[in-house]
Amino acid sequence: MSILEREKEIKEFLKNIVKEHNLDGILLVDMEGLPLVSYVDESIDEDTVSASSAAIISATMIAASDTQKRGVNEIMIDTEDGYLVFTPINEEYILTVLTPPGAKLGIIRLITNKVEEFIESILGQKEGKK
């Protein structure tokens, strides 16, 4: 709810990061796979990427649990055309970062942290109002 209330602000934030770092896109998705806010290349189907982001997180959590591993911090898929990085936020949201080929993983992690902090600050503000 609070994410959608601040949709414009978050979208602007994501847009600036995508442009600054020349990414293919960033999506913020809920744990059920519904898209919340995103800024992605026109060729990318936001709806299906959102659903598959949550499915990947969900399947990974099941695999982690089946192998007695706790928590999933990050999932990184390395493709010939760049990385797909999925990061759960607050057990409620998923941040999906799509990069072109040759992206540096260290930079992607810094970007992920920056977006995560921004989203958490928004969620924190909401909690403070209650």
Added chain:
Amino acid sequence: MASDKVEQSLKELENKRKNGEIGSTEFYKGLLDILELIRKELQAEQIDEKLAKRQTPLLLTFIKNQIKEFRNRGN
């Protein structure tokens, strides 16, 4: 019990596929039949919110892909 029934159906189907009695398409359609069995059982159950939340994305991805595939086949 639903778990025994679904497990038994799945084992039989998997064995048929492993032995080469059925191909990929038949295996896939057999899995869809098992999903139908699961659907019936789940409708009668009180499902926990947390469990539903965890499994929803897998179903959503499957359904969204089916829509795409249908469209690609002109259906």
